[in-house]
Amino acid sequence: MSAMGRAARVRVERRLTTARHGARLLDRKQHILADELERLQLRAELARSEWEDLARDAALWLRRSAALDGSGHAEAAAPSEPAGVQLRWGSAMGVPYPEDPQCRLPAAPQTGGSSALAYTAVVHREALEAGVRYAAVQRAELLLAAELAATRTRQRAVENRWIPRLENELLDIRRQLDAQELEESLRLRWAADRNSGNAGRPAQASGTKGVS
Template identity: 80%
Template sequence: MSGMGRAAKVRAERRLETARRGARLLDRKQRILEDELERLQIRTELARAEWGDLAKEATLWLRRAAALDGTGRIAAAAPLEAAGVVLRWGRAMGVLYPEDPQCRLPAALPTGGSSALHYTAVVHRSALEAGVRVAAAQRAEMLLAAELAATRIRQRAVENRWIPRLENELLQIRRQLDAQELEESLRLRWAADQNSGNTAGSMLAVGGKGD
């Protein structure tokens, strides 16, 4: 029984050490994700501010072009092909997220209108590129924030439930082993006392016969 108890103690100690090591790794992962998320949040704010300025400028020049050239010439200046986006992927603690997107813009058509119409097309292309950067940054921020929240939940589960449960299990095993060792010690002492008493009695009996 004591051998089985000692084996259970070793297993419980290993599981507890695994849980503690897991908690340390989750804490490290959480800190790395926090740092990366902070970096992405700063990048998102900068990209959002840039996109906001360009969008306002594009709106202003679109109104001027409409007043000078008319909506028909504006429509004729629109590219025939749609823009595309090529994403590069970053990685942080196993999380993939879009990073440094490249916007593929179609070739610009000759506007044939005023300089306002030409500049309107230029600023709209810049605003589109900035919008793509904002979208990618927001998506990256969302993915990392979701992983960070999940990591915090797992860490709390390990620290608040798994480790205390294993510590209690190990404590119970140690108490059981202590009780078994005490019982075994008392049994051996009792047996030794019995043997000592029997030996003394035999010696007295032998001495009595000699007299």
């Protein structure tokens, strides 16, 4: 049996074991990512609903306060500094994503106006915080969905292309080794048969022929 053939068989068997192990790991990763993505999708739906409700309320109270106090008072009630966001990062199977964002709101200026204007400022701040939460969970959902799609693609490539190719390569090597082993076995048998045939023949006498 060829030493090169045996070495090739061992090499392909190791690669096949690695490929099958990789497929199992990718399958496990896919299930974990799918579960986490489902959780984020539920959170995103709740966050979207909360943000849309608060955004509608903010728009409604802005119209009311503008009607009562005028647009000048509404503009004066807007903070002069922008809001900030601080993100905490979570992770699922090595994929980082934003979660639980903290919105840093600037201090509201002291302005005159009706209670409607004051409530308008409050509901706008709440709507902004809800919008930040929705944006963060939506971004997390997109990141995990992209990684899940990539994981599924890699798993299909391993299971549908890499593993079958290695299995076929291993089968070819085994067939070649079996053929070599059969050929060697037949050669040894033929040699043994020739040797046994020669051993059964009487040896030819040497010397001169006698006279009767």
